[in-house]
Amino acid sequence: MSQYLVLDTTAFYAGVPYTNTTENLVTTPDVISEVSNERTRTLIALSKINVWQAGPDHYNKVKEAARRSGDNNMTKADMSVLALCLSIAADGNDAILLSDDFAVENVASRLGIKARPLMTNGIKNVSEWVFFCPACGKIYTKQRADCLVCGTKLEKRLKKN
Ligand SMILES: [Zn+2]
Known part of the structure; x- marks a missing residue:
């Protein structure tokens, strides 16, 4: 059994140094495309981050849990990391979600996914969410x-300082 740390978008923006770790880091293609900018691309390139996609069964299970808990503002990237946690657990491995997003943590706990808050006291203000109307x-x-x-329906993105 292996342990995997699953990174959501907030984990990337927190600026946690992932380059110097022996842990198994994973994220999803949707997270990568949501966080993609110069800084995170470098971070991803320097890190040993695996990019995996869970199957539709796990994704649908997450979508249903989010709907039932009323967390309707979750992005596709948010749901994809939770689906990946379910998928890793289904393979008999240990998945720990790294997230600072309240909605993601909420749905994670409903699905029995272990979550660890980010170790980011003090750098938490580096970025914050803004909500915008795509229309x-x-x-x-x-x-x-x-x-x-x-x-x-509003979408969210990170405010860059
Ligand atoms: Zn509008």
Whole structure:
């Protein structure tokens, strides 16, 4: 049995130094595309991060759990890491999710996934989420389900400082 640390998008943006570790690090293609910028690309290149994709069965199980708990604002990347945790556990290995995202942690606990908060006291303010309307472009600093202007479902991205 091997132990895997599963990284979500917040784990990347926290700037945790993943280059100097002997742990098995994994993430998903959806997380990579969500966090992809110059800094994270370098981080990924320097790290021994495996990029794996869970099957649709695990993904659907996560989607259902998120729906039931009311965590409707989760991104595809958020759900993909949880699905990957389920997939690793189903193979008889140990998956530990690294996340600072409340919704992700909430759904993880419902699915019996072990989660570890990031060791980022002090650098937690490096980035924060902003919510934006993909239709009209209005920016919201507080999380809400849909746009006050046009009613479109909001998406989130990280505010760069
Ligand atoms: Zn709008």
